[in-house]
Amino acid sequence: MSSGLRLAPTLAHLLGRSVVILLAAAAISGATLAVEGPPRAARARLERTGPPYGPTFPVGLVQFLGQAALFGAGVVVARKWLRVRL
């Protein structure tokens, strides 16, 4: 990593900050586990026992473009009409 693209002033800073972020993520994960309880076979979705589906290009492309269009429209609406900005 060049000096111009450092993520933190020193390696110690980088590790310390990463640990803080990972601890925050662990706390959120712990809270999720406390709310949902550990995954149980009794709650398994039996209709999903078939093999996982693979990529289907035409359908997938439509889904991807649909998501991108929905996302773009959402951003435009937020900016233009809802006046979401800093």
Add this chain to the structure above:
Amino acid sequence: MRPSRAGVAPTRSSRTLLALWLDGLLLLLILLIESPRITGVAWHEALGIAIAVPILVHVLLSWHWILSKAKRCLASGTARARINYLINAVLFVVMVVVIVTGAVVSRVALPSIGISTVFDRDWFELHDAASTVLFFAVGLHLAMNWGWVVAVLRRRTLSIEEREANE
């Protein structure tokens, strides 16, 4: 969340450019992950777990912004600044929930490395709901920071034009 916009010194400029590229990559990854039909389940899960790395880098790049805005918001922040901070906090929480719940109900990625999983209905429903919230939160995040994206792109275009004019 983004690095400070002040200053165009080479170090700050390359850092800003890195942030912009990284944000573009994150947006593309999120759109791909939110379209599992194009990736298939295996890649959906692999990308869903791998996205944790660019998110970590994104948060590290925004570290000063996160700390300074937190102090300012707590002290005398405007409602707009507080809402922006709240959206960013929600975005982080929801992103973690989506990644973790996705890993828990993984059918390919984790079992392929020997970790057995259960396709738990409740965890899957939470994963699904959190993904929807994530999609809207990312949209709001981008809308909030659109001015920064445009400013960086404009500055980049101007500097390229200046360089070409000087040659």
